[in-house]
Amino acid sequence: MPDADYWKYVATRDECAKHLFKGKAERFAYAQAKAFRFIDLDKTDKETVKNNWESLKIQNVCKAHYLVSGCNTIPSEKSTINQKSIFEAQKDKYVNTDEMVSILNSFPIFLYDYLK
Template identity: 40%
Template structure:
């Protein structure tokens, strides 16, 4: 069903484009200096009370979106985009190109969901920014 939705909602000028945050929107703030974000994954098929987990594991500066500074957004953009690249290519570096939501999902499914019932934590917000602005503009914004 999700794969069908990703195929239907795959282009912003037609029916719209669906972006997925794994496992949910709080993934953008699931960040801490003590977490290994590259390898951060969570159970996908059980109720893990993810919002509570995020509030307990994340550093306090990441808890409220409205208090994010430019530096915090920059760090989260770089980290989540590097994670997107890692999920698809096994390279934890800032990608030069974007990947479709379908490709990201299929890699999540193959490498995590089917393998050990987990998902690799990834926010759809940085992926949207990268799709919308492209590599050059995002690189200029974040200073890479």
């Protein structure tokens, strides 16, 4: 499930406006991750599900940290990746310069923020 290139994925403003970015994400999604898209939770052991969520959390938290600091790592302080800093970084690094946005899943960041 981990994707070494996740931190690089972006979508153009046009792709977002026309609701095309989900299809783009499908095309570049790590092949092994696609197998977990529709898993049967009754038939999948809890450890596998837990590990998948942990991978998603780490990828998205690291990417958020990359957005705000340039470091693709878990931040030393949780407050580093707050909504305002992520928004400002997206705007400054992607939206205003290349009319793009870095693809980021907010739910794993919520889990990191809430559970850590």
